[in-house]
Amino acid sequence: xxxxxxxxxxxxxxxxxxxxxxxxxxxxxxxxxxxxxxxxxxxxxxxxxxxxxxxxxxxxxxxxxxxxxxxxxxxxxxxxxxxxxxxxxxxxxxxxxxxxxxxxx
Amino acid sequence: xxxxxxxxxxxxxxxxxxxxxxxxxxxxxxxxxxxxxxxxxxxxxxxxxxxxxxxxxxxxxxxxxxxxxxxxxxxxxxxxxxxxxxxxxxxxxxxxxxxxxxxxxxxxxxxxxxxxxxxxxxxxxxxxxxxxxxxxxxxxxxxxxxxxxxxxxxxxxxxxxxxxxxx
Numbered sequence: 001x002x003x004x005x006x007x008x009x010x011x012x013x014x015x016x017x018x019x020x021x022x023x024x025x026x027x028x029x030x031x032x033x034x035x036x037x038x039x040x041x042x043x044x045x046x047x048x049x050x051x052x053x054x055x056x057x058x059x060x061x062x063x064x065x066x067x068x069x070x071x072x073x074x075x076x077x078x079x080x081x082x083x084x085x086x087x088x089x090x091x092x093x094x095x096x097x098x099x100x101x102x103x104x105x
Numbered sequence: 106x107x108x109x110x111x112x113x114x115x116x117x118x119x120x121x122x123x124x125x126x127x128x129x130x131x132x133x134x135x136x137x138x139x140x141x142x143x144x145x146x147x148x149x150x151x152x153x154x155x156x157x158x159x160x161x162x163x164x165x166x167x168x169x170x171x172x173x174x175x176x177x178x179x180x181x182x183x184x185x186x187x188x189x190x191x192x193x194x195x196x197x198x199x200x201x202x203x204x205x206x207x208x209x210x211x212x213x214x215x216x217x218x219x220x221x222x223x224x225x226x227x228x229x230x231x232x233x234x235x236x237x238x239x240x241x242x243x244x245x246x247x248x249x250x251x252x253x254x255x256x257x258x259x260x261x262x263x264x265x266x267x268x269x270x271x272x
Contacts, residue, residue, distance in 0.1 A: 017107035086144035
């Protein structure tokens with residue numbers, strides 16, 4: 001298992017760079033993860049998505065898909081693409097310290 | 106560290122939708138939604154029966170038919186439906202409502218909502234000129250999010266360098 005030093009912490013990551021141990025994540029780590037993938041600042045809207053992902057993961061044991069975020073966290077699809085450009089599902093999961101979603105929709 | 110912005114940044118996908126039944130329209134949107142979520146430039150071209158999926162007054166009423174569809178089994182069994190039975194009045198409506206329920210259980214949005222989601226993600230939707238003329242359609246017959254009605258040659262230009270999926 002590879003590790004990467006991000007935000008001053010040694011994180012366990014998979015081949016694609018996603019964190020493999022959700023318990024290593026904390027809110028303090030998110031801005032550093034964001035910077036890694038070109039999100040220089042995390043706004044309240046980003047946080048709304050990140051916090052939803054974390055709480056949904058706690059409850060469901062898997063990362064929410066974009067569709068689930070847009071319907072359950074009340075963030076529109078358009079906004080998700082603005083907040084996490086190009087690859088919203090991967091980017092939001094990355095910043096939230098979770099694996100990318102496995103669901104198709 | 107992942108390099109999200111460069112990976113696949115130059116990919117372009119065209120999906121040709123030639124069928125207007127619920128299952129194939131859904132397949133097109135599942136693939137399209139996945140593509141655009143990966144940052145792939147997406148164009149969806151609707152032709153022939155696929156036009157039903159973008160005709161505004163029809164797109165909420167897409168159906169799946171058990172007729173001549175041996176893969177559709179009687180629910181809960183491995184038994185296909187005989188065409189004589191499948192052709193009885195009401196069977197298409199019944200099969201369609203069953204499939205809608207199954208999709209809903211998997212949180213697959215209904216067709217119009219799914220198309221809107223993909224449109225909001227930045228996809229382009231195109232209607233086939235020949236089919237449009239053949240069916241005597243007008244612009245107002247088409248769903249609002251359709252970019253334009255284009256010819257086969259236009260599609261060739263559009264799909265330059267793209268990967269193509271024909272459904």
